[in-house]
Amino acid sequence: MSWSKLKQQLESFLSPALIGKVEYRATSYRYAPDKSGNCYITVDQKNILNMSDTSTPIRWYQTEQEIKNDPNILIPVSEDEIEVIRQESKGNIPEDRLHIMARSRKISVHAKALLGAQAALSKSNFTVAATTYLSTSIEDNLESNDILYNVLALMDRRVGKKRILNMSEQIKLKHPAVQYFYELRRRTV
Structure with missing residues (x-):
C-alpha cells in the first residue's frame, strides 16, 4: 500500500478532536530507493513519536x-x-x-x-505496523504489548470517552509513549 493511501486511512480513523492536531508524516529518499524513509507522528507540528529518534519528549529507557x-x-x-x-x-x-x-x-x-516493547518499536516498520493495525480489531490493538498499536488505537475515534476514562489504571503500566498519547486523548475527550 502506498504511503499516501495508508496515511489517508489512518487519518480517517482519527478522533475528531485530534484532526489537525495529530499528523502522520513520512520522509523518503528520492535518490536511494532501496533505503526506507522515516515515519513519525507529530502533535501540534512537533515530532513526538519517531521510530528512530530518541530525542523526542517521550522518555526512552536504556536499562x-x-x-x-x-x-x-x-x-x-x-x-x-x-x-x-x-x-x-x-x-x-x-x-x-x-x-x-x-x-x-x-x-x-x-x-x-x-524494554521488549521499546526494542520492537525501534525495529518495526511503521507502514507494516500501520497496515496490520488497520486490519486488526480495536480491542486487540488496545490490549497489545506493541507501543505503536496502542498509540494508534488511543487516537482512534472508535475508542470512546467512557473507554478512555476507564483505562487510566491500565495505562499506568504502559510505556511513556503510550501514556503521552493517552493524556493527549484524555484532555480532548
Whole structure:
C-alpha cells in the first residue's frame, strides 16, 4: 500500500478532536530507493513519536534498572501477590518487607516487557505496523504489548470517552509513549 493511501486511512480513523492536531508524516529518499524513509507522528507540528529518534519528549529507557528506579512508574501490588511471597517464605519475613518484595518481582517483569516493547518499536516498520493495525480489531490493538498499536488505537475515534476514562489504571503500566498519547486523548475527550 502506498504511503499516501495508508496515511489517508489512518487519518480517517482519527478522533475528531485530534484532526489537525495529530499528523502522520513520512520522509523518503528520492535518490536511494532501496533505503526506507522515516515515519513519525507529530502533535501540534512537533515530532513526538519517531521510530528512530530518541530525542523526542517521550522518555526512552536504556536499562531495566532505569525502569525499576523510575518514580513515575506505579506498580499496584495485590494482597494475593503478597500472600504468595508469605507462603514461599513460610512467614519468616516482616510484613512491611513483603510488600517491597512483591513490588520488586512485579516491576522486574514489567521492566522486561517495557524494554521488549521499546526494542520492537525501534525495529518495526511503521507502514507494516500501520497496515496490520488497520486490519486488526480495536480491542486487540488496545490490549497489545506493541507501543505503536496502542498509540494508534488511543487516537482512534472508535475508542470512546467512557473507554478512555476507564483505562487510566491500565495505562499506568504502559510505556511513556503510550501514556503521552493517552493524556493527549484524555484532555480532548
